Amino acid sequence: MIKTVNLHKKYGNFTALQSLNLEIGSGEIYALLGQNGAGKSTTINILLGLIKASSGDAYINHISVTDQPQEIKKNLAYIPETVLLYPNLTGLENLDFFSKIAGFSYSKDALHDFLMRTGLQASAHDKALGGYSKGMRQKVGIAIALAKDAKVLLLDEPTSGLDPIATAEFTEIVRQLGQQGRTVLMATHDIFNAVSVATNIGIMKQGQLVQNLPSKAFTADELQELYFKTI
Numbered sequence: 335m336i337k338t339v340n341l342h343k344k345y346g347n348f349t350a351l352q353s354l355n356l357e358i359g360s361g362e363i364y365a366l367l368g369q370n371g372a373g374k375s376t377t378i379n380i381l382l383g384l385i386k387a388s389s390g391d392a393y394i395n396h397i398s399v400t401d402q403p404q405e406i407k408k409n410l411a412y413i414p415e416t417v418l419l420y421p422n423l424t425g426l427e428n429l430d431f432f433s434k435i436a437g438f439s440y441s442k443d444a445l446h447d448f449l450m451r452t453g454l455q456a457s458a459h460d461k462a463l464g465g466y467s468k469g470m471r472q473k474v475g476i477a478i479a480l481a482k483d484a485k486v487l488l489l490d491e492p493t494s495g496l497d498p499i500a501t502a503e504f505t506e507i508v509r510q511l512g513q514q515g516r517t518v519l520m521a522t523h524d525i526f527n528a529v530s531v532a533t534n535i536g537i538m539k540q541g542q543l544v545q546n547l548p549s550k551a552f553t554a555d556e557l558q559e560l561y562f563k564t565i
C-alpha cells in the first residue's frame with residue numbers, strides 16, 4: 335500500500351509538489367501521467383527516500399518514509415527507465431548479487447526460477463548482462479523485486495524505449511504483479527499502456543494531482559482526450 339498525505343516539495347521558491355494525496359491499495363496498479371516537470375519523478379524519489387518532502391508525509395505499508403527510511407526499503411523495489419546492473423555479470427549473477435544485498439540467499443535453481451517467472455528466456459540467464467536488450471534488463475529488475483518479495487513496486491517510465499513486443503511482455507508481468515496482491519505505482523507517458531494495465535489513473539499538472547480515476551472508465555482514446563483537456 336502506498337499513501338501520501340499532503341505531500342509538498344519545494345526547490346527554493348519553486349513548488350514541485352503541492353498537497354499530493356494518493357492512496358494505492360494492494361493489488362492496484364496506478365499509472366501516474368503528466369507532462370515533463372509535472373512532479374512524477376519527485377513523487378517517486380520521495381517514496382524512495384532519495385529526497386525529503388518539504389512537508390506532509392508518505393507511507394509504504396503504513397510505514398512513514400520520513401520516520402523510517404531504512405525500514406521501508408525492505409518492502410520496496412524500484413525499476414527505473416534504465417535498470418542499473420553490472421554489465422560484466424550474467425543476469426543470474428546480478429540477481430544473486432542484488433538478492434544477497436537485500437538479505438536473501440537463494441539456490442541456483444530458485445534464481446533461475448525467478449528469472450523464468452519474468453519471461454527471460456533460459457538461454458540468456460548465464461550470458462553477460464552487457465549484451466541484454468533494455469527489455470531483458472528490465473526483466474532482471476523485476477526478478478530482483480520478486481526475489482526481495484517486494485510488496486510495493488515503483489516504476490519510472492518502464493516502457494519508454496521498449497519495442498511493442500517487449501512492451502506487451504512487460505505489461506503482462508506488471509499485470510501479474512497486481513494479481514499477486516502487490517502495489518504498483520508507474521510514472522509513464524504511455525497512455526495506451528496505462529489504460530491497458532493500470533487499475534487506476536492519475537494525471538498530474540504542476541505538482542498537483544488533477545485527475546484520479548479508475549482506468550475501466552476509459553478507452554485509450556477517451557483517456558487521451560481527457561489528458562489533453564487536463565494538462
Ligand SMILES: Nc1ncnc2c1ncn2[C@@H]1O[C@H](COP(=O)(O)OP(=O)(O)OP(=O)(O)O)[C@@H](O)[C@H]1O
Nearest residue numbers: 345348349350368369370371372373374375376377
Ligand atoms: N533538484 C531540483 N532542483 C530544482 N528543481 C527541480 C529539481 N528536481 C526537479 N525539479 C523541478 O521540479 C519539477 C518536477 O520535476 P519532476 O522530475 O518530478 O517531473 P516529472 O513529472 O517526473 O517530469 P518527466 O516526465 O520529465 O520525468 C520540474 O519543474 C523540475 O524542473
